[in-house]
Amino acid sequence: MTDALQANDRPAFQLKGTTVSLTALELAYFDEESFEAALREKIRQAPGFFRNIPILISLDHYQGPTAELDFFKLLGICRRHDIHVVGVRGGDEDQRRLARHAAIAVLPGSGQNDRPSSPEKGPETGPAAESGTDAPNAESTPANPAPARIVSQPVRSGQQVYAPEGDLIILAPVQAGAEVLAAGNIHVYGPLRGRALAGVHGQEEARVFCQSLEAELVSIAGHYKISEDLQERGWKAPVQIQLRDDLLVVTPLDRSPG
Template identity: 45%
Template structure:
């Protein structure tokens, strides 16, 4: 290769940064008792081991710190990693907790922090927020095992979702075929979101963080066309 060719190769971009949206479980703590935290995490993971296996995790310590209940971030990280979870961020931490997190390689989420929450806010007349236009993502091909699809609005799939696949939507999910994988609707906290499918065989269904795994599903609704929604923080599954 000539010198000019080598220089051109070095100048060619080999990477780029892109903004994207991911659904990551957030661990909100109401107690700083690490033994109890570990025990209850084990119980949660036991209910859905495949869902939590190697799952990323964000620590939310804002409510805990508002109650002036300190927690050791290093110990919290040790516990969650031991249980197979992968902490990737912290929010709502104190200066000391944030420093602990940085020392063990966990980044700080800039959206929430105790110092900002404690500062008095000036009264301002809120400006009207622009209304977001809901979008719908349409998938016409089968979603195969190992695939992961995320929709910022509603998600409509005109084919089957295979076991081992994962579909997520900030709005509703419609599957006009067999749903055998994992379906998570309202992933940004929309409790009005619903899941509709023509044939329920799911490994896991979830709306706004409230979930059921296949073992929890009543046999009467399996292999049936159903709709799934939240009622009093409980998932309801009804025939269509």
């Protein structure tokens, strides 16, 4: 059998599950001029971060009229600035229909608005109350924490290292042009020169620790600071970075954040 025939016997492709970190643009309302002006300002702050970046349009907190939600104009603005919209998340049925008409993939919402509210405490009912025995307490059973990913080699320019469930611990430098991401905390026992994104699934309690802050960008739960802002405090020093009142706070490692 010839090589060409053998090649034809193999499937042309395979489908595999994967995890990809995407930047979500949380849209509050859409006005063409306001949207482009705000986008220009974000790009001015971090031009390298936004160049050819794939983004997800989140409608989970959209408050504007659906009639003003023009996805064709929104896509055009993003393309002019080399930003690629790969999907829309959340929104109501009319908003999702508009996205489909613009040939944009539609993803389910984050689910935060759909979660039932916690029931108010009242008299105990059910088998545990009737029998007089204590109901099982879920908090009393310790849960196994997600394992940390430990990297002992330098993370070089162009590399991406991702810990999708727990903390990321790097026992070496993170070079400029590299990217490290984690669902939990990020620890860098060396200079942090690339981009560090902690709490990528929305964990606002996540922190970034490093022995020398020289980063291009640091993000926690979607809130970020670029190099220009980071140099104002703790630059080239051992620090921890945390989210407080929707702002990233940089604190020397030898002092409590308060």
